[in-house]
Amino acid sequence: MASSLDPATVSPTAPPPPSREAADRTMLIVRLSATAIIVAFLVVAHLTTPQFVTWDNFLSILRTAAPVGIAAVGLAFVTISGNYFSLAIEQTAAFGGVIFALCMVDAGLPLVVALAVGLAAAVVIGVLQGATVGLGANPIITTLGAGAGLYGLMAIISGSGTITVSTSLTSVLGGSLLGIPRVSYVFVAITAIAYVVLVKTRLGRSIVLVGANTATATASGIRSGGAVTGAFVLCSLAAATAGIFGVAMFGEAGTQQMRGLTFDVVAAVLVSGISLKGGDGSPLRAAFGAFFIALLINFAALHGYSYGVRLTMVGAAIVIGVTAHHLLRRIQD
Amino acid sequence: MAQTSGDSGLQMRGVSKRFGPIRALEDAHFEVRPGEVMALLGENGAGKSTLVKILSGIYQCDEGEITLDGEPLDPSTPRKAEQAGIAVVQQHFSLVNPMTVAENIFLGHPRSGHFWSPRRLGRRAAPFLELVGLADLDPACAVGTLSVAERQLIELARLLAREARILILDEPTAALSDAECERVKAVVRSLSDRDHSIVYVTHRLDEVFELADRVTVFRNGRSQEPVEVSDLDVDSLVERIIGRPLEEMYPPRGSSFGEEVFAVEGLDTLGLRAPVGFTVRAGEIVGLAGQLGSGITPVMEALGGARPITAGTLRLGGEEVAVHSPRSALKAGIAYCSSDRQRDGVFLTRPAIENVSAPALEAVSPGGWVSRRREVELGEHVYDTFGVQPRRLTLKVGKLSGGNQQKVALGKWLSARPRVLLAEAPTVGVDVGARAEIYTQLRKLADDGLAIVLASWDMQEVLGMADRVLTFYKGAVVSSLQAHEADPAAVLRDITHPEEART
Numbered sequence: 001m002a003s004s005l006d007p008a009t010v011s012p013t014a015p016p017p018p019s020r021e022a023a024d025r026t027m028l029i030v031r032l033s034a035t036a037i038i039v040a041f042l043v044v045a046h047l048t049t050p051q052f053v054t055w056d057n058f059l060s061i062l063r064t065a066a067p068v069g070i071a072a073v074g075l076a077f078v079t080i081s082g083n084y085f086s087l088a089i090e091q092t093a094a095f096g097g098v099i100f101a102l103c104m105v106d107a108g109l110p111l112v113v114a115l116a117v118g119l120a121a122a123v124v125i126g127v128l129q130g131a132t133v134g135l136g137a138n139p140i141i142t143t144l145g146a147g148a149g150l151y152g153l154m155a156i157i158s159g160s161g162t163i164t165v166s167t168s169l170t171s172v173l174g175g176s177l178l179g180i181p182r183v184s185y186v187f188v189a190i191t192a193i194a195y196v197v198l199v200k201t202r203l204g205r206s207i208v209l210v211g212a213n214t215a216t217a218t219a220s221g222i223r224s225g226g227a228v229t230g231a232f233v234l235c236s237l238a239a240a241t242a243g244i245f246g247v248a249m250f251g252e253a254g255t256q257q258m259r260g261l262t263f264d265v266v267a268a269v270l271v272s273g274i275s276l277k278g279g280d281g282s283p284l285r286a287a288f289g290a291f292f293i294a295l296l297i298n299f300a301a302l303h304g305y306s307y308g309v310r311l312t313m314v315g316a317a318i319v320i321g322v323t324a325h326h327l328l329r330r331i332q333d
Numbered sequence: 334m335a336q337t338s339g340d341s342g343l344q345m346r347g348v349s350k351r352f353g354p355i356r357a358l359e360d361a362h363f364e365v366r367p368g369e370v371m372a373l374l375g376e377n378g379a380g381k382s383t384l385v386k387i388l389s390g391i392y393q394c395d396e397g398e399i400t401l402d403g404e405p406l407d408p409s410t411p412r413k414a415e416q417a418g419i420a421v422v423q424q425h426f427s428l429v430n431p432m433t434v435a436e437n438i439f440l441g442h443p444r445s446g447h448f449w450s451p452r453r454l455g456r457r458a459a460p461f462l463e464l465v466g467l468a469d470l471d472p473a474c475a476v477g478t479l480s481v482a483e484r485q486l487i488e489l490a491r492l493l494a495r496e497a498r499i500l501i502l503d504e505p506t507a508a509l510s511d512a513e514c515e516r517v518k519a520v521v522r523s524l525s526d527r528d529h530s531i532v533y534v535t536h537r538l539d540e541v542f543e544l545a546d547r548v549t550v551f552r553n554g555r556s557q558e559p560v561e562v563s564d565l566d567v568d569s570l571v572e573r574i575i576g577r578p579l580e581e582m583y584p585p586r587g588s589s590f591g592e593e594v595f596a597v598e599g600l601d602t603l604g605l606r607a608p609v610g611f612t613v614r615a616g617e618i619v620g621l622a623g624q625l626g627s628g629i630t631p632v633m634e635a636l637g638g639a640r641p642i643t644a645g646t647l648r649l650g651g652e653e654v655a656v657h658s659p660r661s662a663l664k665a666g667i668a669y670c671s672s673d674r675q676r677d678g679v680f681l682t683r684p685a686i687e688n689v690s691a692p693a694l695e696a697v698s699p700g701g702w703v704s705r706r707r708e709v710e711l712g713e714h715v716y717d718t719f720g721v722q723p724r725r726l727t728l729k730v731g732k733l734s735g736g737n738q739q740k741v742a743l744g745k746w747l748s749a750r751p752r753v754l755l756a757e758a759p760t761v762g763v764d765v766g767a768r769a770e771i772y773t774q775l776r777k778l779a780d781d782g783l784a785i786v787l788a789s790w791d792m793q794e795v796l797g798m799a800d801r802v803l804t805f806y807k808g809a810v811v812s813s814l815q816a817h818e819a820d821p822a823a824v825l826r827d828i829t830h831p832e833e834a835r836t
Binding site for chain 2: 199200201202203204205206208209212213215216217218219220221222223275277279280
């Protein structure tokens, strides 16, 4: 049976909708809640952590947030299309990085070409997964399988080792501009592009409508398979971009390069309040979610917490975030 | 029926409920006596649902007093309401499909205990099944395997098992065919004979005259004095509901038809026994009448591309068109509006404007970029046609009333500029006022040259609207009647007993 949040339970004789004013007010509360949580966290972090509010630490947070954020913005499309998550994020990122590195190091191709090849590989990965899911396969299982496959493929072509990429080759991608890591600019730009794609383009609208109600979308003549494929391609592209910047930042590529990224990215989308039912949400939210996850990771790192504690913190943030959004949405409806 | 002293039964006096600045209920009075069937009527948003939710403990009233047999009653939670003997049968069932009939009846029952055997549970369920006319049903079969009507009756049995004295039935027949409705109505009658009070919420006025003793009409959150049904006729009741004199519910029929627009030849698909053929002229409304399972839905789905066509040809304006998906149907100029708007008619979580533009997404996004201007133009055009206030364009469809939701579900197809509109049960779950408007608009669209196929289980609707009626029985066409030949008796005979009709 449908939960109380399911729009399908709104009966045709529902009470009159709350006034615009009241609706706007609750919307405002919902919007402010995310900001309030971040501000509260910053205050606590500042009071308990001496090095927290420093320029260096801010840069460190930005560096952490960027790859997670870039991938999360892409994953948002999959979630909004009503297909929950891709569990192949870190493999796609690592794969993009490995292809990029092989092009640069082994083939000696120019940076732009290597970038293009890496992203083209991501498109192929996205099309294969998206088409499969579009045909009706379960997205979680499909991407889990795809992740394993990609991992294997990478192990074969890179010989399980790491590929060292001289940072001089990738200095355009790595490093800083005006004191801020270049990857952060890319994060902001990709978020803006993703927003425009979702709100302004036919593909974006199709993704939203298919996520809101696949049956209605199909009946309205929208190609749902195409929209889902589009969502997965955008997700793969974003993940591979994160992976390629990872290579530039760390100077090496390999199967293990992006370990843990999937969890952080999924966590970012979960805490962001994008509805898992699909058909609602925005890449901006995903970007904020990633920033919040980066704050948590940074906080844990400054306190020297172990990986276990860090995971527990992110896990708790997911549970609290999802519950809070669930309750807020109930008020809103 | 039972007439007892003044304060026996349920009384609500001066009940008010506000949602922010919206007054959902204002100084409402309502009563139901033991053994009485009280029809609760009103347009969508008139306050019926709010009243029901207050009685069942989902909402609390801001002001007012509720008494049961003269004792104050405080249904502040669903549990308290249930303990007081008030129970609601929802439009959307709360049964658990994989569980058995008996398990469903006692699910969450205060005295169901922690251990039970299927056989003992079955024995306990039997008397309640008998009460609702399902004595022959095996209590051990899974609810999911039953028909909608049977599930509706089990829902009733479930409430009887909780010793509910006040039963609130919220549109219990909305999803049922005529024959199935009869079963539900028979049970309602027998329950009122056993001194249960029945509050019957419905949009189907024929049921009111068949079942109810009295009627309470709500309008704009206010209640009107209860009236004996014997003092009313359909027109006076409709006027009470909409609060103004009623022009005809159905607009005048079309007088002149254009050329043949849509021709269906030898159409066959899963769910039909014999191929179907008919033609529709510009400006004509062809009605398909039949019960659930009669084949009208398969025909509509096949024509709309939602069900594979196994044989036959479709011609639009003389040219053969291939329909194999909703998309190809739309491209050819055929729009299919199904009867289930929540399933595949609207996007509840999206604004109305996005719903309206969805069938024309390619037209509003030249070069892949969605043009807000074109979207708004389309939305306003559709809203003008169907008489919805444009400011509602930005509201999520799920927040609109049932009538407005239906107008969106139907009107959005105009965006695709179809030449044929297939409308299936276009006024399901819609109040009287919105129904009349939808009928008027459909006729106006036909007059503007659209060819319309209207399929419905509601015989009155087909008779009231169609210029030609095709009757269906068990997957085959029984007869094709012109409007003037299609009297209710003939159509009813054809859609229920075709053998007699033939002789």
